[in-house]
Amino acid sequence: MPTYRIAPSILSADFARLGEEVRNVVAAGADIIHFDVMDNHYVPNLTIGPLVCEAIRPHVQVPIDVHLMVKPVDRIIPDFAKAGANIITFHPEASEHIDRSLQLIRDNGCKAGLVFNPATPLHYLDHVMDKLDIVLIMSVNPGFGGQSFIPQALKKIADVRRRIDESGRDIMLEVDGGIKIENIAEAARAGADTFVAGSAIFGKPDYKAVIDGMRRELAAA
Numbered sequence: 001m002p003t004y005r006i007a008p009s010i011l012s013a014d015f016a017r018l019g020e021e022v023r024n025v026v027a028a029g030a031d032i033i034h035f036d037v038m039d040n041h042y043v044p045n046l047t048i049g050p051l052v053c054e055a056i057r058p059h060v061q062v063p064i065d066v067h068l069m070v071k072p073v074d075r076i077i078p079d080f081a082k083a084g085a086n087i088i089t090f091h092p093e094a095s096e097h098i099d100r101s102l103q104l105i106r107d108n109g110c111k112a113g114l115v116f117n118p119a120t121p122l123h124y125l126d127h128v129m130d131k132l133d134i135v136l137i138m139s140v141n142p143g144f145g146g147q148s149f150i151p152q153a154l155k156k157i158a159d160v161r162r163r164i165d166e167s168g169r170d171i172m173l174e175v176d177g178g179i180k181i182e183n184i185a186e187a188a189r190a191g192a193d194t195f196v197a198g199s200a201i202f203g204k205p206d207y208k209a210v211i212d213g214m215r216r217e218l219a220a221a
């Protein structure tokens with residue numbers, strides 16, 4: 001069985017109790033904290049920045065996975081690295097110089113990745129596989145939690161899995177958007193190994209029950 005990771009998105013957490021929320025979700029079995037950064041420019045929503053990343057860092061030992069939904073991307077990368085991010089991903093169409101942005105993330109000591117919206121073509125992967133530690137496939141259009149999974153994402157996940165396997169490199173394949181107990185196994189069978197879930201976890205009273213349910217589905221996938 002591949003190593004599967006569950007990455008709760010704090011976009012759906014109670015921001016008034018964020019420290020407690022991230023401690024609780026890690027105690028419930030989360031492997032990664034997924035941190036959604038929106039700028040009201042690249043996406044039509046505005047969320048959190050490096051100060052909040054720095055504030056939650058002492059509350060958890062697991063990696064913090066920063067998904068930049070911002071344009072431009074480079075200026076904010078060192079700030080997130082200093083704030084304790086471990087993984088930083090960005091959208092290729094939001095960077096003028098994709099190779100440079102990936103290198104900047106690594107130079108700042110973080111794992112680097114590209115994010116693909118439902119309609120973003122995968123050709124952006126063609127010349128940067130050696131600079132990638134993670135690929136994130138969006139299974140919703142970015143900007144909001146609580147949207148429905150777009151099934152066409154499954155083919156894209158399978159395409160990326162094939163590219164990763166051909167590269168022979170150890171690259172995480174993450175899926176984000178509408179992931180729930182009911183569909184996580186499908187995403188795993190398509191080739192994903194890391195699963196972002198916001199409303200499916202933070203929307204429920206018992207985080208452990210949801211994460212355990214997801215793990216049961218993954219074990220049977």
Ligand SMILES: O=C(CO)[C@@H](O)[C@H](O)COP(=O)(O)O
Pocket residue numbers: 009011012034036067140141142143144145146147176177178179196197198199200
């Ligand atoms: O990046 C995003 C949305 O842009 C996601 O991380 C969402 O936060 C996932 O939320 P759910 O679809 O799981 O509720």
